[in-house]
Amino acid sequence: MALLTPEDLENLSMQLEENDEMAKRITGLDIKGICSALYGTEPGSEKVAIIPITAGNGIISTFTSSLLFIVQYFGFEGFVTEHPDVTGYYEAVSEGADIIMMADDHIFTAHNLRNEKIVSNHVATGVIYADIASRFQEAKSKDILVIGLGRVGYAGACHLVNKGFNVYACDPNKEFLQKAVDELGIKPYCSDDRKKFSMVFEATPNANTISEGMIEERCLVSTPGIPCGLPPEIGQKYHVDLVMEPLAIGVASMLYSVI
Ligand SMILES: N[C@@H](CCCCNC(=O)[C@H]1CCC=N1)C(=O)O
Numbered sequence: 001m002a003l004l005t006p007e008d009l010e011n012l013s014m015q016l017e018e019n020d021e022m023a024k025r026i027t028g029l030d031i032k033g034i035c036s037a038l039y040g041t042e043p044g045s046e047k048v049a050i051i052p053i054t055a056g057n058g059i060i061s062t063f064t065s066s067l068l069f070i071v072q073y074f075g076f077e078g079f080v081t082e083h084p085d086v087t088g089y090y091e092a093v094s095e096g097a098d099i100i101m102m103a104d105d106h107i108f109t110a111h112n113l114r115n116e117k118i119v120s121n122h123v124a125t126g127v128i129y130a131d132i133a134s135r136f137q138e139a140k141s142k143d144i145l146v147i148g149l150g151r152v153g154y155a156g157a158c159h160l161v162n163k164g165f166n167v168y169a170c171d172p173n174k175e176f177l178q179k180a181v182d183e184l185g186i187k188p189y190c191s192d193d194r195k196k197f198s199m200v201f202e203a204t205p206n207a208n209t210i211s212e213g214m215i216e217e218r219c220l221v222s223t224p225g226i227p228c229g230l231p232p233e234i235g236q237k238y239h240v241d242l243v244m245e246p247l248a249i250g251v252a253s254m255l256y257s258v259i
């Protein structure tokens with residue numbers, strides 16, 4: 001899995017503000033509103049503990065401080081434990097945390113100790129970015145394109161099928177594609193199809209996965225990025241509205257899904 005770098009997390013506050021405004025402008029809801037609509041939940045007085053984890057590639061210097069900023073931005077009380085790993089876990093529970101957030105190189109999880117709900121960043125990120133794409137107010141049909149059917153893309157595609165959209169999807173991995181066709185009933189899409197979309201959810205670890213044959217004039221591309229799948233020149237030429245942010249939107253989805 002692609003690991004975040006401190007560069008990805010620079011200007012997180014500005015990236016979050018810009019994407020919150022963009023979401024509000026094109027979907028009618030800000031990120032909090034989308035999260036509440038997705039999960040039917042509202043933050044209460046939940047206390048969130050963020051535990052640094054030294055496993056694998058170890059601590060990412062600004063990861064836990066970024067999480068603390070995000071947790072507070074969305075109205076939760078939060079703290080980063082003084083110690084990492086097991087000692088940090090013990091500290092978190094002793095300090096009365098309701099929700100534990102921690103990440104190694106494979107799974108980033110939020111676990112609510114009170115209601116036992118648990119979620120991975122992959123699922124929460126796929127669901128919210130797919131949901132944002134599906135809320136494009138100028139869309140003229142229920143057709144939506146999902147690019148990438150890994151753990152993030154598959155979760156998003158599943159959510160869109162459940163919401164009743166006509167989900168077309170592509171992935172270079174034919175097994176991933178076949179699994180989604182068999183299990184979700186999505187329609188395979190290949191870039192030489194003539195079909196164009198006004199709503200695109202992209203979830204790949206590659207750049208330039210979106211080509212101009214895929215998109216309508218005026219369309220919404222929603223992606224957790226890293227890197228961005230939309231070439232800048234195509235974004236300008238087609239007046240694409242892009243919702244893309246490296247961490248906060250996915251974290252908001254994690255929090256609202258476990259409260
Ligand atoms: N163990 C490190 C955090 C490692 C996070 C790796 N996971 C990612 O980079 C995922 C999370 C969202 C996007 N990629 C620490 O505690 O500082």
Ligand SMILES: [Mg+2]
Pocket residue numbers: 125224245246247248249250251
């Ligand atoms: Mg994000």
